[in-house]
Amino acid sequence: MQNVYVLGIGLTRFGRYPDTPVEELARDACFEALDDAAVEWREVQAMYSAHVNQGVAAGQRVIREIGPSGIPVVNVENCSAAASTAVREATIAIGAGLYDLAVVVGFEKMATGVLLNVHPVESPETLMGMTVLPMRFALMGRRHMADYGTTIEQFAKVSVKNHGNAVANPKAQYRKAVSLEEVLASRMICDPITVLQCSPNTDGAGAVVLCSEEFGRRRGGRRVRIVASALTSDLTESAYNEFDLDLVRRAGRQVYERAGVGPEDLDVVETHDCFSVAEVLEYEMLGLSKEGEGGRLIADGATEIGGRIPVNPSGGLLAKGHPLGATGIGQIAEIVTQLRGEAGARQVGGAKVGLTCNMGMWSCCTHIFAV
């Protein structure tokens, strides 16, 4: 496999777009990424598209908005990890020598509704009302508190950090700092998770232009190398027994092994904070802290910009927003921006190696990038 690079990135501002077709959001992200990469649409040799619930032939419908093309289109779904899974697929194809230049576009309008219960209707999970995700993360959070002494305030501080980071991100849905008191006092969704500890409903799109070693060398530009990726799945255990995120742990170990780096080598991380509890658990699963010490990591400020290992400088899913099929590309766009040193007021100084962790409950896709 030859090396593969991110040559360009594009994001719509994440938010709510009730009057804009999702294909137009996706098109805008593609145009921005193509401009950023300084390549023309007619040079693109393949498109991978990612979404969760945007209908048939979604990538083709995006191309219809961009302009004539007859290139291969692969539409990828993988829960909230759809976009990073699509990036991984495109990377494999370029690495194998099939294409020199491909676009990966992820998009979602949440208004169309997404059913996140994959448990059978008659399952214990559904009968107990565990049909949506806050319940599962609330249970994980409570168990973590019981096992390790993690506090409600530590979970809440994840939201404070990420909302604070998003103030400096023009692509974020929410750009207003929140205090610990505000997070704790906001409406309770499922104890200990309050509404400010939940990612919002978000519409949006993101695109990345990927290229081969040879194309990148020929064209120059601010390339960021995709060092390694990993993809894991899990839908075999009962929710009763799931108090950690083993699929994240496995996706972390695999990507570190393939990249030949460890968590201590990372300068910046974008991880899947669909709920505050998730980020704390992911610290541990990704080896940013020892298991059981995720609460202390956030409490100590280690994951703030300027801390030992900044996590979610973009504002994360909690504040930047979580348009399912676009989320993984939102993470990758942030890491690329950081590694290029173009993140402005939210820049992590001297960032050379970054990790993204995009989880979809039943899938987890990790990537390591480097300059």
Next chain:
Amino acid sequence: MQNVYVLGIGLTRFGRYPDTPVEELARDACFEALDDAAVEWREVQAMYSAHVNQGVAAGQRVIREIGPSGIPVVNVENCSAAASTAVREATIAIGAGLYDLAVVVGFEKMATGVLLNVHPVESPETLMGMTVLPMRFALMGRRHMADYGTTIEQFAKVSVKNHGNAVANPKAQYRKAVSLEEVLASRMICDPITVLQCSPNTDGAGAVVLCSEEFGRRRGGRRVRIVASALTSDLTESAYNEFDLDLVRRAGRQVYERAGVGPEDLDVVETHDCFSVAEVLEYEMLGLSKEGEGGRLIADGATEIGGRIPVNPSGGLLAKGHPLGATGIGQIAEIVTQLRGEAGARQVGGAKVGLTCNMGMWSCCTHIFAV
């Protein structure tokens, strides 16, 4: 890229399964393919799943029925070409050296409803009622008749041939021969397409086990080599101007070039006869006849079993059935069966090289296989 092989195939009988969850159909196809390949589920390193409208995390839901696993799952959608697109993706990943053994499973229950209109609501196509596919193929058929003198009887003969072939296929939805008179006299859907010239609503699942060169050599078995594939897309032209299937023409040319063979080297073809008209057009697009001479090819009997180039010995979509996300694997399973010499009464004598053409109106995926 190293060589990739089909090591095992599995199909549910195509038909209607109102009381069987689609995950169970898919599981059964996987078990059959694993048995056929003589490999264990725990050896499988990745799953690619294909469907059009079967919900979130579909592949993971299938794994839940099969047994514990944490392997990478990629869910692929590409209209009716979803399954062959998924096979192509898995082939790329194995060819690139990521996996030695992967399962590709395609499945669909049509009862859940699939919207096949991708034209915008306010488009001329929709306003004229061209919201479903029979209208488009009827227009293509009428234009073909006007341009080339193709007859209604020639189109109808495709159905006669394919229903006749399906009699010998235990996996086919319909196993009853029909006469030319019956096809012509059946209910008119959209002139010149009668109901017996339309593929039926079908539930079903198919799976293939793919392996690397090295794994195949180590384990033996009746391997069929995936020589080449191609994937094209099209959603940029108005339906008004589409009287052929250029995306099929391009997918044919590309796969021939990559495989280093031409249409004259093929022994057997499975192509996408969603309507009788489609098969006639595909003869021409795939170079089985000159352009304009597809009607004569079917009239002359050249595409019957025993003819110069047998097409759809399985019964095709018209008689075997068309469970969208499983259709491409249904085609591949037939070609593999033919190249192994295991097709019984529908065997094409001495078949060594076969082609599949899986079209999804907005996508077309071709494969060439050889023993």
